[in-house]
Amino acid sequence: MICVIVRAVPDLVEGLEIEEREVKPYRYMANELDEYAVEHAVNLKEKYGERVEVVGIANEDAYDEIDEFLYMAIAKGADKAYKVLIPRTTNYKIVDAMSEFLKKFDIIMTGTLAVDEFYGVFGAIVADKLNYPYVGGVKGIDLDGDFAIVKKELGGGAYLVLKVKKPAVFGILSLEKPPRYVPFSKLRSIMKTAEIEELRFDIEEESLDVRFIEPPKPEVEFIDGTPEEIAEKLADIIKGLVT
Amino acid sequence: MNPCIQCGVCSGSCPYGSSLDFTPRMLVLMSNLNEIKFTDTIWLCSSCYLCTFRCPSRIRITDEILPRIREIALEREVPEELSRTLTNIMRYGNPFGLPQRERIGWTNELEFEVPILEDTKKTDVLFIPGCYGSYHSRCREVTKTIARLFNIMGVDFAVLRGERCIGDHCRLLGEFGLFEDLAMKNVKLFNRYEFNKIVTPDAHVFNSLKNEYPKFGFSYNVLHHSQFFAENIDNFEFEKLDYKVTYHDPCFLGRWNGEFESSRKILEKIGVELVEMKRNRENALCCGGGGGGIWLDSLVRSKVKERLSERRVKEAYELGVDVIVTSCILDIPMFEDAVKVLGLDIKVMDISEIMMEALR
Numbered sequence: 001m002i003c004v005i006v007r008a009v010p011d012l013v014e015g016l017e018i019e020e021r022e023v024k025p026y027r028y029m030a031n032e033l034d035e036y037a038v039e040h041a042v043n044l045k046e047k048y049g050e051r052v053e054v055v056g057i058a059n060e061d062a063y064d065e066i067d068e069f070l071y072m073a074i075a076k077g078a079d080k081a082y083k084v085l086i087p088r089t090t091n092y093k094i095v096d097a098m099s100e101f102l103k104k105f106d107i108i109m110t111g112t113l114a115v116d117e118f119y120g121v122f123g124a125i126v127a128d129k130l131n132y133p134y135v136g137g138v139k140g141i142d143l144d145g146d147f148a149i150v151k152k153e154l155g156g157g158a159y160l161v162l163k164v165k166k167p168a169v170f171g172i173l174s175l176e177k178p179p180r181y182v183p184f185s186k187l188r189s190i191m192k193t194a195e196i197e198e199l200r201f202d203i204e205e206e207s208l209d210v211r212f213i214e215p216p217k218p219e220v221e222f223i224d225g226t227p228e229e230i231a232e233k234l235a236d237i238i239k240g241l242v243t
Numbered sequence: 244m245n246p247c248i249q250c251g252v253c254s255g256s257c258p259y260g261s262s263l264d265f266t267p268r269m270l271v272l273m274s275n276l277n278e279i280k281f282t283d284t285i286w287l288c289s290s291c292y293l294c295t296f297r298c299p300s301r302i303r304i305t306d307e308i309l310p311r312i313r314e315i316a317l318e319r320e321v322p323e324e325l326s327r328t329l330t331n332i333m334r335y336g337n338p339f340g341l342p343q344r345e346r347i348g349w350t351n352e353l354e355f356e357v358p359i360l361e362d363t364k365k366t367d368v369l370f371i372p373g374c375y376g377s378y379h380s381r382c383r384e385v386t387k388t389i390a391r392l393f394n395i396m397g398v399d400f401a402v403l404r405g406e407r408c409i410g411d412h413c414r415l416l417g418e419f420g421l422f423e424d425l426a427m428k429n430v431k432l433f434n435r436y437e438f439n440k441i442v443t444p445d446a447h448v449f450n451s452l453k454n455e456y457p458k459f460g461f462s463y464n465v466l467h468h469s470q471f472f473a474e475n476i477d478n479f480e481f482e483k484l485d486y487k488v489t490y491h492d493p494c495f496l497g498r499w500n501g502e503f504e505s506s507r508k509i510l511e512k513i514g515v516e517l518v519e520m521k522r523n524r525e526n527a528l529c530c531g532g533g534g535g536g537i538w539l540d541s542l543v544r545s546k547v548k549e550r551l552s553e554r555r556v557k558e559a560y561e562l563g564v565d566v567i568v569t570s571c572i573l574d575i576p577m578f579e580d581a582v583k584v585l586g587l588d589i590k591v592m593d594i595s596e597i598m599m600e601a602l603r
């Protein structure tokens with residue numbers, strides 16, 4: 001059975017309000033790479049009949065907004081959707097509280113990164129808590145009995161093929177084929193008929209110290225001239241940086 | 244069952260006919276037999292309406308048969324560029340995935356204040372630039388030019404902050420649910436305010452508001468900007484421009500809505516030398532942007548030897564003209580990109596831009 005963890009993250013298109021000690025997003029959405037994980041899970045369901053369950057985790061502000069993305073996952077083929085309300089805390093505390101629930105799955109997938117988590121440690125924390133192996137940067141998954149065969153991106157078009165014993169945790173980075181499109185009418189009919197189960201965990205709060213530090217202003221220079229002159233000046237600047 | 248006689252006029256007329264796995268004639272047959280085969284060339288149709296326009300049995304291939312096949316294809320494999328665009332429209336109300344608050348961003352680039360209907364509640368002309376006119380950097384120049392012309396004429400006009408994608412391409416792509424949702428939201432917004440007419444520079448917006456929105460309980464007087472300016476042409480004093488130009492008839496304005504003369508009337512008044520392309524008026528070649536074509540360039544490029552926009556600008560270039568004048572805002576990026584690809588020395592201008600240049 002496959003579990004996909006979908007995190008609600010700030011929608012950067014709509015922007016953020018940045019204050020001295022707080023970042024307030026105007027709107028939330030599902031983390032894009034987590035949605036890729038849903039795609040991989042549904043592909044495995046189509047190929048091997050694996051059951052796919054999706055768990056949405058969202059704070060108070062995003063708790064309603066995550067629904068649309070969970071319904072979207074169901075429309076794409078997920079069998080069940082849950083959602084979890086998370087307080088202001090760390091990923092360690094969230095995973096700690098959820099670890100018992102996550103034990104029933106033999107494959108756990110999530111995005112390698114999230115727009116508010118660039119360290120790419122969330123999947124690794126899940127694996128660490130459950131004592132499962134973890135592979136991040138995954139672009140393809142197949143199954144072979146007790147093993148998962150995963151393709152891990154190495155960059156520059158190269159990738160590594162790993163045979164990983166289940167249960168395991170995978171951090172998804174990309175897709176091998178375009179994501180499914182869910183037509184609007186299908187999404188609306190799923191929203192009317194499907195249900196999202198709310199899961200409650202005793203997640204310990206932990207205050208996070210947020211401070212706004214003004215990034216240094218970069219030096220900007222406008223280069224004028226013909227394309228040839230601009231290219232020459234640019235080449236000189238690049239040479240200066242290299243030497 | 245439609246009364247198709249399998250004559251093949253549609254397939255012979257289709258500008259992408261030779262690149263399709265299944266020609267319009269075969270699509271109509273498959274639709275009649277209810278045995279549809281799907282390939283990705285179903286997304287090539289740019290809704291130019293040539294097939295429908297020439298069909299002796301009056302079968303609506305462009306906006307009925309094809310979108311219904313596409314509706315089923317949407318649940319199968321959709322090209323990534325299309326999937327992303329439709330998702331953007333669903334979430335942000337525009338194909339670019341830009342924030343709603345940016346929609347009227349162009350008003351800040353003008354030297355006068357543009358009234359916002361949400362604030363003024365009442366206006367004579369509701370100006371709807373559409374998504375391209377609101378967000379696309381080149382098309383925004385056209386939008387600003389139209390607003391400046393309104394300002395010069397002293398038109399009582401306003402724009403809407405909350406306008407969403409009007410949805411014509413969604414409808415032609417078979418995304419009927421999304422089209423309905425957009426239409427309902429827009430109609431709800433329009434109904435809150437008082438205005439006498441709508442003016443838009445986007446032939447697709449014009450078509451949907453004029454012919455499709457009435458089905459959602461909305462019927463106002465909708466004018467294309469070329470019609471509006473042609474009606475008021477005597478208010479302008481032009482200086483003769485020393486240009487040789489050709490005029491491109493946008494499919495949704497010309498072939499589908501019968502509007503061929505407004506822009507020609509303006510060009511005549513400006514006094515430029517107008518040379519017609521071989522394929523003009525109801526036979527005009529499409530720019531390739533309709534029916535979602537403007538979002539599907541990678542797919543189109545992989546399927547055809549020459550884009551429609553490239554064929555069209557070549558046709559204009561061969562006439563030795565300085566400018567291709569058009570009156571649909573989507574044509575501007577379509578043709579300018581084709582001009583760049585082909586490295587031709589020819590300008591692309593909207594009818595409003597050439598008016599502005601000729602203003603005394």
